[in-house]
Amino acid sequence: MPEPARLYTPAEAAAVSGLALKAVNNVIDKRIVEVTKPPTAGKRAVRRYLTRNHLLCLRLEYGLAGRLPLERRQGLFREVAARPDAKLLKADDLLFVDVGAARREVSARVRDLDEAERLIHVDKETLGGEPVFRGTRIPAYAIAAMLDAGADVDEILSGYPKLDRRKLELAKLWAAAHPRRGRPKRLSDFGFTLKSTSRRRLPADPFGDAEAREPGRT
Secondary structure: OOOOOEEEEEHHHHHOOOOOOOHHHHHHHOOOOOOOOOOOOOEEOOOOOEHHHHHHHHHHHHOOOOOOOOOHHHHHHHHHHOOOOOEEEEEEEOEEHHHHHHHHHHHHHHHHHHHOOOOEEEEOOOOOOOOOOOOOOOOOOHHHHHOOOOOOHHHHHOOOOOOOHHHEEEEHHHHOOOOOOOOOOHHHHHHOOOOOOOOOOOOOOOOOOOOOOOOOOO
């Protein structure tokens, strides 16, 4: 039998689509994107999940919120579901949406997330079960925290020769897709000291275009 299609958590959907996690939950709560609740998953009921098609709709929501009325966006998302192979869809009389480009962006980001999942794992015998880069004792959350704090990339790489720029990018994606519950740990909790920081303007959008925004904002 074929394997069931992968389902995504709201946090994973946020990391892939570019929307903030709060915005993803808002989209679901307001039924801008219809999310089905399966009856059960094992013995535990699953509150909500998102399919690959939902990720595409969220990516479109990222680009269209504040530019297209809610009813038009919902109509577009229904058409996306009805025509999964469509490359260009009409949103209104003067606006056509390049669904094909959005689908390629989502596919690329999903591949990145899959790669991050293979790269970072949990071993109860390593650092007490802290997620680490496979084959190392380097905690992924700590690296993501360093990057978020503005640590210089070259300095991080010089301190951790087993990492490279690609792995740093994947660490940030993985941490965004798996936000830690409870109080965020400080670098000192891992025995690290931040030696220097640098200020730089970074695109909020993982695809590198417009600034991230929540639905209803321009």
